[in-house]
Amino acid sequence: MAELLQFVFSGLTVGAIYALVALGFTLIYKASDIINFAQGEFVMLGGMTTVFVTLAGVSLPLAALIAIIVTTAIGLALHRFAIEPARGASPVALIMITIGASIFLRGVAQIIFDRRFHSLPSLFGGDPIKFGGAAILPQSLVVLASAMVIVTLLWLFIDRTLLGKAVIATAANRLAARLIGVDTRRIVDFSFAVSAAIGAIAGVLITPIALTSYDVGTLLALKGFAAAMLGGIGSALGAVVGGLLIGLFEAFAAGYLSSNYKDAVAFLIILVVLVSIPQGLFGRAKIERV
Amino acid sequence: MIILQTDQLSIAFGGVRAIDGVNLAIESGQVYSIIGPNGSGKTTLFNLVSGIYTPDDGSIRLAGEAVTGLAPDQLARRGLSRTFQNLQIFSRMSVLENVMVGRHRHERTGIFADLFHWPSVARQNQATVEAARAALARVDLADSASRPAGSLAYGALKRLEIARALASEPTLLLLDEPAAGCNPVETEEIDGVIRSIVKDGITVVLVEHDMRLVMNISSRIHVLASGRTLTEGTPEQVRSNVAVVQAYLGIHGSQESNRAFH
Amino acid sequence: MRTLLETRLLPAIVVAVIVVILPYFFPSAYYFRVGALVFIFALAVVGLNLLMGFAGQVSLGHAGFLGIGAYSVVIGPVYFGLPSWLCVFVGATVSGAVAFLVGRPILRLKGHYLAVATLGFGLLVAIVLTNEAGWTGGPDGMSVPRLALFNWQVRGSDSWYWIAGATLVGGFVLALNLMESPTGRALQAIHDSEIAALVLGIDVARKKLTIFVISAMYASVAGSYLALFNGHVTPDIAGFLRSIELVAMVVLGGMGSIVGSLVGAAVLVVLPQALTIFHEYEQALLGFILMVFMIFLRRGIVPSVAATFAGRRK
Numbered sequence: 110m111a112e113l114l115q116f117v118f119s120g121l122t123v124g125a126i127y128a129l130v131a132l133g134f135t136l137i138y139k140a141s142d143i144i145n146f147a148q149g150e151f152v153m154l155g156g157m158t159t160v161f162v163t164l165a166g167v168s169l170p171l172a173a174l175i176a177i178i179v180t181t182a183i184g185l186a187l188h189r190f191a192i193e194p195a196r197g198a199s200p201v202a203l204i205m206i207t208i209g210a211s212i213f214l215r216g217v218a219q220i221i222f223d224r225r226f227h228s229l230p231s232l233f234g235g236d237p238i239k240f241g242g243a244a245i246l247p248q249s250l251v252v253l254a255s256a257m258v259i260v261t262l263l264w265l266f267i268d269r270t271l272l273g274k275a276v277i278a279t280a281a282n283r284l285a286a287r288l289i290g291v292d293t294r295r296i297v298d299f300s301f302a303v304s305a306a307i308g309a310i311a312g313v314l315i316t317p318i319a320l321t322s323y324d325v326g327t328l329l330a331l332k333g334f335a336a337a338m339l340g341g342i343g344s345a346l347g348a349v350v351g352g353l354l355i356g357l358f359e360a361f362a363a364g365y366l367s368s369n370y371k372d373a374v375a376f377l378i379i380l381v382v383l384v385s386i387p388q389g390l391f392g393r394a395k396i397e398r399v
Numbered sequence: 400m401i402i403l404q405t406d407q408l409s410i411a412f413g414g415v416r417a418i419d420g421v422n423l424a425i426e427s428g429q430v431y432s433i434i435g436p437n438g439s440g441k442t443t444l445f446n447l448v449s450g451i452y453t454p455d456d457g458s459i460r461l462a463g464e465a466v467t468g469l470a471p472d473q474l475a476r477r478g479l480s481r482t483f484q485n486l487q488i489f490s491r492m493s494v495l496e497n498v499m500v501g502r503h504r505h506e507r508t509g510i511f512a513d514l515f516h517w518p519s520v521a522r523q524n525q526a527t528v529e530a531a532r533a534a535l536a537r538v539d540l541a542d543s544a545s546r547p548a549g550s551l552a553y554g555a556l557k558r559l560e561i562a563r564a565l566a567s568e569p570t571l572l573l574l575d576e577p578a579a580g581c582n583p584v585e586t587e588e589i590d591g592v593i594r595s596i597v598k599d600g601i602t603v604v605l606v607e608h609d610m611r612l613v614m615n616i617s618s619r620i621h622v623l624a625s626g627r628t629l630t631e632g633t634p635e636q637v638r639s640n641v642a643v644v645q646a647y648l649g650i651h652g653s654q655e656s657n658r659a660f661h
Numbered sequence: 662m663r664t665l666l667e668t669r670l671l672p673a674i675v676v677a678v679i680v681v682i683l684p685y686f687f688p689s690a691y692y693f694r695v696g697a698l699v700f701i702f703a704l705a706v707v708g709l710n711l712l713m714g715f716a717g718q719v720s721l722g723h724a725g726f727l728g729i730g731a732y733s734v735v736i737g738p739v740y741f742g743l744p745s746w747l748c749v750f751v752g753a754t755v756s757g758a759v760a761f762l763v764g765r766p767i768l769r770l771k772g773h774y775l776a777v778a779t780l781g782f783g784l785l786v787a788i789v790l791t792n793e794a795g796w797t798g799g800p801d802g803m804s805v806p807r808l809a810l811f812n813w814q815v816r817g818s819d820s821w822y823w824i825a826g827a828t829l830v831g832g833f834v835l836a837l838n839l840m841e842s843p844t845g846r847a848l849q850a851i852h853d854s855e856i857a858a859l860v861l862g863i864d865v866a867r868k869k870l871t872i873f874v875i876s877a878m879y880a881s882v883a884g885s886y887l888a889l890f891n892g893h894v895t896p897d898i899a900g901f902l903r904s905i906e907l908v909a910m911v912v913l914g915g916m917g918s919i920v921g922s923l924v925g926a927a928v929l930v931v932l933p934q935a936l937t938i939f940h941e942y943e944q945a946l947l948g949f950i951l952m953v954f955m956i957f958l959r960r961g962i963v964p965s966v967a968a969t970f971a972g973r974r975k
């Protein structure tokens with residue numbers, strides 16, 4: 110029982126990070142139909158920038174803030190200088206651009222940072238908290254709480270603000286949104302910026318628990334993408350649930366089977382789910398109207 | 400012979416009963432029209448009959464054979480073909496190639512023959528090209544054969560879809576608004592094409608808003624409103640049916656549609 | 662009839678000529694090595710292009726088949742004493758069978774859902790190759806016994822240049838044949854409108870499965886060659902980055918362009934080799950160049966260039 114609880118804790122912690130990455134995928138996809146494979150690099154940039162700014166003597170909270178701002182700017186730049194100029198290109202071409210961007214960002218990161226692994230101290234101490242026979246790091250609770258806050262804020266924002274409504278309108282029908290006066294380009298700008306910020310926050314949050322390095326982005330992008338698809342692309346709720354589920358699958362597979370096969374089990378389950386529910390858990394079935 | 404028969408055919412989308420207990424009995428060798436206001440379920444009926452949707456209720460018979468629940472490709476192999484209201488063109492292919500795809504069910508080659516280009520494939524390609532050219536000629540598109548399909552004008556695309564469907568040598572052909580967006584000259588052409596198709600013994604089921612075309616060409620007319628049958632009969636019977644005129648006026652309310660009936 | 666045949670196979674003939682002529686311009690033996698790599702990758706890319714460019718079905722896990730092919734020429738000879746050349750065929754058969762079994766359920770998925778499913782499949786292969794160390798040597802991989810054809814021990818890069826070149830020409834011929842056949846037309850139709858294809862009597866699910874199996878076999882042969890050529894193989898050959906590289910080659914060269922497959926492979930094999938002189942800037946430059954290419958030649962190199970020339974002529 111204690112063991113089970115332990116796996117649930119660690120699964121939810123990693124899952125929360127996957128959920129945040131998946132949320133980034135979802136936000137950009139909703140605004141622009143683009144699958145942004147550079148999403149994982151935002152997480153890397155958040156973590157790595159914080160590490161190196163603290164190494165320069167800046168306090169951790171300030172460093173984290175700087176990292177988030179820098180990453181947000183990079184997300185914006187990605188849209189302005191790489192995605193915008195290619196407007197009208199096929200979805201595959203756009204995906205290739207984001208993959209090019211992720212290789213580029215990884216390459217730049219290994220030049221200005223380095224190729225080693227780094228960690229951050231936790232602001233909340235390293236002593237595990239005992240709970241029902243299982244131990245949980247304070248930082249894990251921080252990750253979970255922050256993820257919950259981000260999801261709530263995002264939901265409030267989309268639901269309660271005019272800009273949020275514009276995002277929904279753009280997601281539903283870009284042309285119609287433009288006709289009623291929504292500046293859809295700014296909406297996409299915005300979605301890239303917010304996705305980048307969410308990614309950076311995830312990076313800051315996870316680095317005290319998991320190490321970071323210039324190349325952690327690829328795997329995170331994979332998991333985040335898988336989570337978004339498992340939940341049903343375009344569904345924010347799906348992204349969160351998908352992320353948490355994948356985290357849990359992995360933790361259970363690692364705990365009860367073998368840690369070597371944890372990714373295999375996670376993807377096997379994703380395959381089985383998608384084959385039985387082709388539109389993902391919360392996605393809407395799309396019937397082609399002819 | 401009854402080529403197409405439906406019995407209490409029904410389907411709903413969410414709360415919308417798009418088709419609600421529709422019975423069809425279509426004699427072969429004629430033009431049978433289905434009319435009705437926008438959203439009355441005409442296209443949905445086609446989608447049911449061609450296997451794209453599976454009915455919630457009711458059954459479909461094609462030439463006497465029960466075919467409810469069969470997939471579109473299985474129905475195609477039984478001689479059903481159709482066109483689409485919002486075009487489904489193979490826009491990356493040439494006009495000729497589009498129609499060549501229509502020959503698919505008559506092509507007899509296997510994957511190995513195709514990969515190694517056995518003589519049978521060359522022979523097959525030749526026969527397919529010839530049949531496709533003939534089909535294009537019937538809709539007056541022979542001159543555009545080598546153009547990219549995406550470059551044709553709307554009216555020509557409508558005819559291209561007819562040629563593609565004809566190339567499959569159907570016994571039953573469903574045409575979904577073939578004259579929509581066509582000018583009077585083009586509509587006249589479509590009229591001629593449909594007549595020539597029927598002359599070849601192909602049964603045509605026509606969905607069309609152009610009442611002049613419908614009244615001129617149909618043997619019988621089936622009127623839908625909100626997914627239900629309003630009435631069915633010869634053009635004369637339908638024209639004199641007050642309910643039909645009202646259904647149309649209720650939606651269109653224009654002088655034009657009123658005039659078209661008389 | 663004769664001209665029909667010639668136009669159909671023209672790209673294959675051009676490639677054959679290139680394969681034969683190119684060595685006369687090679688300043689050193691090193692170029693045979695690069696040439697062989699380009700041809701091997703191009704072979705896999707032709708297959709993937711049939712799937713992606715023609716049938717419109719994306720695969721982000723095609724390196725999985727590269728891996729199956731590669732490990733076939735290790736496991737077969739080492740554990741079962743089979744001749745390597747036979748194992749190339751065995752690998753292709755196994756890949757085809759795996760593609761058949763995996764493709765049946767997942768090819769029903771569309772768009773990004775298919776992307777994530779194929780991605781998952783590729784990862785599964787890579788994970789199995791990494792963890793079944795008893796058979797595969799684990800993460801460090803294994804060395805690959807040399808190919809022996811009759812009494813000829815194939816070693817030098819030049820031998821592999823010719824073998825890969827000849828196989829690529831064969832791969833071109835099959836692909837070009839397929840495109841101008843009933844199956845090829847059906848596949849292109851599926852790309853543009855599955856519904857219209859269905860309504861014309863095309864068994865869409867079966868056609869997709871067929872092309873998935875064929876493209877898997879192309880990748881498998883390329884994987885076998887790659888392993889035999891390098892003399893060593895690690896699970897990285899089946900990894901996600903390899904899959905992405907193959908897709909990048911398809912898209913860069915031009916979706917649906919068989920010639921583009923060779924161009925895409927050439928660019929992405931040669932570019933990293935050329936960029937090594939920039940040392941640590943290599944990756945950043947590679948990513949940058951990829952972005953620039955895709956922004957300005959969004960339809961891929963060959964179709965974009967062809968369009969430019971066609972425009973000029975008018």
Ligand SMILES: Nc1ncnc2c1ncn2[C@@H]1O[C@H](COP(=O)(O)OP(=O)(O)OP(=O)(O)O)[C@@H](O)[C@H]1O
Binds near residue numbers: 396412415417441
């Ligand atoms: N796939 C679907 N999902 C949800 N609703 C649908 C679907 N297909 C049709 N409907 C609904 O069913 C009803 C009938 O639509 P249908 O397209 O059959 O009408 P129609 O008679 O062809 O109209 P029109 O003359 O405009 O072509 C409409 O209310 C439509 O919104």
Ligand SMILES: [Mg+2]
Binds near residue numbers: 441442
């Ligand atoms: Mg309609």
